[in-house]
Amino acid sequence: MATVTNPIVKQKQVIDKAVVRFAGDSGDGMQISGSQFTNTVALAGNDLATFPDYPAEIRAPAGTLPGVSGYQIQFSSSDIYTPGDSVDVLVAMNPAALKVNLKDLKSNGILIVNNDSFTDADLKKAQQTSNPLEDHSLDGYRLFSVPLERLTHSALEGLGLDAKSMNRCKNFFALGMTYWLYNRSMDHTYRWLDEKFQKKPLLAEANKLAMKAGYSYCEATEAFQVSYEIPPAKLAPGTYRNLSGNQALAIGFVVAARQAGLPLFLGSYPITPASDILHELSMYKNFGVTTFQAEDEIAAITSAIGASYTGALAMTTTSGPGMALKTEAMGLAAMVELPIVIVDVQRGGPSTGLPTKTEQADLLQAMFSRNSEAPLPILAACTPGDCFAVAIEACRIALKYMIPVIVLTDGYLANGAEPWLIPSVDKLPKFPVKFVTSPEGFLPYKRDPDTLARPWAIPGTPGLEHRVGGIEKQDITGNVNYEPMNHERMVRIRAAKVEAIVQDIPDAVPAGDPDGDLLIVAWGSTYGAITAAMKTQRESGLRIGHVHLRHLNPFPRNLGQLFGRYRKVLVPEMNMGQLSLLLRAKYLVDAEGFNKIQGQPFKVAEMEKKIQEAVNGAGAKR
Amino acid sequence: MTPTALPVLTKKDFQTDQEVRWCPGCGDYAILSAVQSVFPELGIPREKFVIVSGIGCSSRFPYYMNTFGFHSIHGRAPAVATGVKLANPDLEVWVATGDGDSLSIGGNHTIHMLRRNVGIKVLMFNNRIYGLTKGQYSPTSEFGKKTKSTPYGSDARPFNPLALAIGAETTFVARSVDVMQGHLKEVLKKAAAHRGSAYIEILQNCNIFNDGAWFHLTEKDARSEHIVHLEHGKPLVFGKNRDKGIRMNGLDLEVVQLGNGVREGDLLIHDEEYRNPTYAFLLSKMEELPGFPTPIGVLRSWNDVPRYEDIVANQVKEVTAKKGVGDIAQLLHAGDTWEVK
Numbered sequence: 012m013a014t015v016t017n018p019i020v021k022q023k024q025v026i027d028k029a030v031v032r033f034a035g036d037s038g039d040g041m042q043i044s045g046s047q048f049t050n051t052v053a054l055a056g057n058d059l060a061t062f063p064d065y066p067a068e069i070r071a072p073a074g075t076l077p078g079v080s081g082y083q084i085q086f087s088s089s090d091i092y093t094p095g096d097s098v099d100v101l102v103a104m105n106p107a108a109l110k111v112n113l114k115d116l117k118s119n120g121i122l123i124v125n126n127d128s129f130t131d132a133d134l135k136k137a138q139q140t141s142n143p144l145e146d147h148s149l150d151g152y153r154l155f156s157v158p159l160e161r162l163t164h165s166a167l168e169g170l171g172l173d174a175k176s177m178n179r180c181k182n183f184f185a186l187g188m189t190y191w192l193y194n195r196s197m198d199h200t201y202r203w204l205d206e207k208f209q210k211k212p213l214l215a216e217a218n219k220l221a222m223k224a225g226y227s228y229c230e231a232t233e234a235f236q237v238s239y240e241i242p243p244a245k246l247a248p249g250t251y252r253n254l255s256g257n258q259a260l261a262i263g264f265v266v267a268a269r270q271a272g273l274p275l276f277l278g279s280y281p282i283t284p285a286s287d288i289l290h291e292l293s294m295y296k297n298f299g300v301t302t303f304q305a306e307d308e309i310a311a312i313t314s315a316i317g318a319s320y321t322g323a324l325a326m327t328t329t330s331g332p333g334m335a336l337k338t339e340a341m342g343l344a345a346m347v348e349l350p351i352v353i354v355d356v357q358r359g360g361p362s363t364g365l366p367t368k369t370e371q372a373d374l375l376q377a378m379f380s381r382n383s384e385a386p387l388p389i390l391a392a393c394t395p396g397d398c399f400a401v402a403i404e405a406c407r408i409a410l411k412y413m414i415p416v417i418v419l420t421d422g423y424l425a426n427g428a429e430p431w432l433i434p435s436v437d438k439l440p441k442f443p444v445k446f447v448t449s450p451e452g453f454l455p456y457k458r459d460p461d462t463l464a465r466p467w468a469i470p471g472t473p474g475l476e477h478r479v480g481g482i483e484k485q486d487i488t489g490n491v492n493y494e495p496m497n498h499e500r501m502v503r504i505r506a507a508k509v510e511a512i513v514q515d516i517p518d519a520v521p522a523g524d525p526d527g528d529l530l531i532v533a534w535g536s537t538y539g540a541i542t543a544a545m546k547t548q549r550e551s552g553l554r555i556g557h558v559h560l561r562h563l564n565p566f567p568r569n570l571g572q573l574f575g576r577y578r579k580v581l582v583p584e585m586n587m588g589q590l591s592l593l594l595r596a597k598y599l600v601d602a603e604g605f606n607k608i609q610g611q612p613f614k615v616a617e618m619e620k621k622i623q624e625a626v627n628g629a630g631a632k633r
Numbered sequence: 634m635t636p637t638a639l640p641v642l643t644k645k646d647f648q649t650d651q652e653v654r655w656c657p658g659c660g661d662y663a664i665l666s667a668v669q670s671v672f673p674e675l676g677i678p679r680e681k682f683v684i685v686s687g688i689g690c691s692s693r694f695p696y697y698m699n700t701f702g703f704h705s706i707h708g709r710a711p712a713v714a715t716g717v718k719l720a721n722p723d724l725e726v727w728v729a730t731g732d733g734d735s736l737s738i739g740g741n742h743t744i745h746m747l748r749r750n751v752g753i754k755v756l757m758f759n760n761r762i763y764g765l766t767k768g769q770y771s772p773t774s775e776f777g778k779k780t781k782s783t784p785y786g787s788d789a790r791p792f793n794p795l796a797l798a799i800g801a802e803t804t805f806v807a808r809s810v811d812v813m814q815g816h817l818k819e820v821l822k823k824a825a826a827h828r829g830s831a832y833i834e835i836l837q838n839c840n841i842f843n844d845g846a847w848f849h850l851t852e853k854d855a856r857s858e859h860i861v862h863l864e865h866g867k868p869l870v871f872g873k874n875r876d877k878g879i880r881m882n883g884l885d886l887e888v889v890q891l892g893n894g895v896r897e898g899d900l901l902i903h904d905e906e907y908r909n910p911t912y913a914f915l916l917s918k919m920e921e922l923p924g925f926p927t928p929i930g931v932l933r934s935w936n937d938v939p940r941y942e943d944i945v946a947n948q949v950k951e952v953t954a955k956k957g958v959g960d961i962a963q964l965l966h967a968g969d970t971w972e973v974k
Contacts (some may be wrong), residue, residue, distance in 0.1 A: 055971075199969065247973070250971070265959070265961075267965060269959075271960055276716065278712075297957065309713070310741070310745070313713045315716060316705070317685070317713035317719075320717060433965045433966055436962045471681060471724060473679075476700050478701075582865070
């Protein structure tokens with residue numbers, strides 16, 4: 012029996028925000044620990060942003076550097092925009108996870124290490140020549156070296172589980188420790204375990220015991236002196252849920268179909284990081300959703316075109332390499348002028364590239380990949396929650412203008428999550444669709460004068476039998492036509508139709524200062540880092556404006572007029588400068604690129620530094 | 634209650650005002666004419682027909698049919714048509730395609746549409762050549778064939794389209810010939826009556842780039858020696874004097890002379906519904922054996938295999954019956970939510 016000593020006096024500190032990262036082998040359940048922690052802090056009312064970072068290999072050899080999987084979350088009592096540059100608490104389940112992630116831990120940060128997996132063999136797999144737990148290389152951190160596996164095993168003793176099954180509970184021991192550190196209730200995770208292991212109550216029990224043991228370990232161990240409390244954030248009033256970008260897109264599409272009064276058709280082929288949209292939509296059959304897992308990317312989009320021809324709200328979802336395969340069919344959709352939505356969840360490229368890492372390098376592909384002149388409208392989402400609004404907006408434009416619309420998100424938005432203010436259903440836009448029903452005056456390419464949309468006449472409608480196809484159309488009749496002047500006219504009409512969408516796009520209003528030192532023009536998932544950096548830089552006296560473009564083709568009508576109000580224009584992008592190329596070409600503006608191509612999002616500190624450099628450079632130039 | 638009478642349609646109702654732009658003498662004219670004759674007889678309203686095509690001479694087909702039509706891109710007609718069928722299973726969807734479109738660039742879509750058993754009828758015009766690009770060898774061209782792209786003879790073994798379709802578990806597989814109008818129409822009618830996927834190879838002449846592609850089958854005198862008609866429940870007999878037949882010998886087929894103790898009753902009796910896939914496969918490979926005729930007619934017809942579009946639609950129905958019509962507010966509030974005051 013343990014001797015009863017003086018009760019340990021523990022301190023509680025109230026802080027504003029924290030960044031926690033769980034890191035381990037891809038089989039260690041780090042994504043589960045991370046998402047459980049996330050849901051728990053979300054339910055407690057914190058603002059948050061997450062960044063799951065996992066390898067492309069499902070299970071790289073255990074314990075090796077390529078097999079390391081991580082999940083990072085920043086949560087706070089005030090507004091936050093990113094998952095955080097550096098980490099306050101790092102949980103490392105093995106030497107490989109430690110080696111890969113240590114560089115991001117703040118100095119004097121909390122480091123929880125599973126010392127049961129630091130044998131010579133483990134160290135060798137992680138290419139470590141000496142044991143960091145013994146060689147003083149971790150002296151700059153608050154190291155908690157914990158026999159996580161042995162403690163988990165002893166907590167589960169008597170349940171009758173084999174060693175392997177017990178081992179698989181150690182992620183919940185680690186989760187329990189972090190719950191203690193941040194004074195969180197374990198109730199949500201208890202409920203989740205009961206639901207998840209409904210048919211295997213023993214496993215639910217085991218994970219609960221492991222989590223409780225982790226919590227109690229911190230409570231009982233003298234080493235853990237301080238725990239932290241982060242009060243709820245002051246978010247806008249309403250009901251919230253936690254939402255990832257891919258989920259947001261999926262439910263946005265379901266809502267759009269309902270608001271349009273159409274059945275939804277998704278043609279898709281599995282590809283990282285877009286597959287979750289297919290998974291999500293395939294659950295919603297009772298919303299009139301048909302999902303078709305096609306034989307390839309081309310069938311995915313061409314089946315969507317066939318469904319659109321037949322009157323469905325049709326879409327296809329993919330990532331960069333799949334987008335490349337769809338290009339010919341996108342040209343067909345542009346030619347037959349049918350509404351479809353094409354989602355590209357961008358990832359690192361070219362070719363297979365970095366399947367699980369993020370990048371924004373498909374903008375020019377979206378702009379120009381079709382053969383000949385085939386401009387298409389392009390929209391981009393800027394946060395996970397924004398994917399919902401962009402999904403609806405893309406469908407609305409596609410249906411109103413009878414045109415294929417491209418939506419760009421990226422791996423960072425797709426897998427990242429944030430608290431999302433649930434909109435009220437009656438405030439969602441409605442855009443009911445009317446098919447042509449009367450043969451009187453029907454001509455397949457006779458257009459609406461405002462939108463240049465052609466009529467949507469679906470098979471099954473008596474008297475409207477007509478033919479469409481990829482061959483050039485005669486204006487108005489839609490008959491096959493090769494005449495030179497007709498072709499030029501049709502090319503210009505198709506381009507004018509894209510341009511006409513500008514009437515549906517609100518003017519750009521810079522966030523921050525309406526004039527001054529620097530205008531930041533950007534798009535997509537860089538939103539959070541730019542917003543956070545701009546806040547600190549404006550507080551330090553710089554005058555900065557920020558335009559974050561949702562519409563990338565066409566641009567808002569007034570965009571060109573904004574550049575002159577600032578001394579300099581900066582365009583941060585996770586690519587070699589694709590938006591800046593478009594801005595330079597269209598507006599002859601001396602836009603400076605800030606480009607990061609590492610498969611990782613911008614850090615706030617990087618952005619702050621660049622803003623300072625850009626402004627100082629601008630000053631020197633004057 | 635009397636059902637609403639369907640308007641009586643004629644061949645003319647299926648013709649368009651567009652000038653037909655195939656080469657004079659092309660076999661495609663005969664196929665167009667046969668389809669335009671058969672469609673009015675099916676008792677299906679004209680607006681329910683959708684004809685989808687890819688690229689190639691045959692793929693101009695939709696422009697000449699006064700139905701809904703979609704001239705898509707090279708090879709992709711089965712995928713476009715699958716989208717049409719999934720969006721509205723009640724439509725009567727036909728695909729017009731060729732040996733290059735269906736078996737080369739569109740091979741993947743073809744086999745997947747067929748294995749899913751989507752209720753689409755495929756008219757595969759096989760002229761064993763690329764016509765629209767002016768004469769390169771196709772995936773059905775004979776080995777060694779000299780074409781523009783194979784001046785020293787083709788270097789690749791050809792596909793046997795029907796063997797491929799049977800391998801993909803196609804539920805209706807048939808063959809006919811452009812110049813045999815009566816036979817072609819009968820096969821088209823049988824295909825129309827089939828619920829699942831139908832793959833119909835139509836042997837077709839390209840009088841410009843591959844004239845006489847099927848001469849040994851179409852030439853009047855030789856025809857009956859080189860063709861065996863497959864008729865359900867009837868023995869496999871052929872020859873000018875109907876004096877030859879085909880029978881099983883172990884696991885092989887053999888050609889036998891009738892008479893001298895060999896009677897029709899000893900021959901193979903055609904059963905298009907026969908479940909062992911080896912049977913239709915043997916028929917499809919027969920023409921490759923020396924001394925054997927080419928079979929035309931319906932090789933296989935399995936009409937009890939569920940259609941893909943019905944399975945998909947039923948799943949939607951079943952889930953809706955179980956969960957009720959989806960409620961948007963519930964969808965938005967799914968999972969854990971919390972209030973901020």
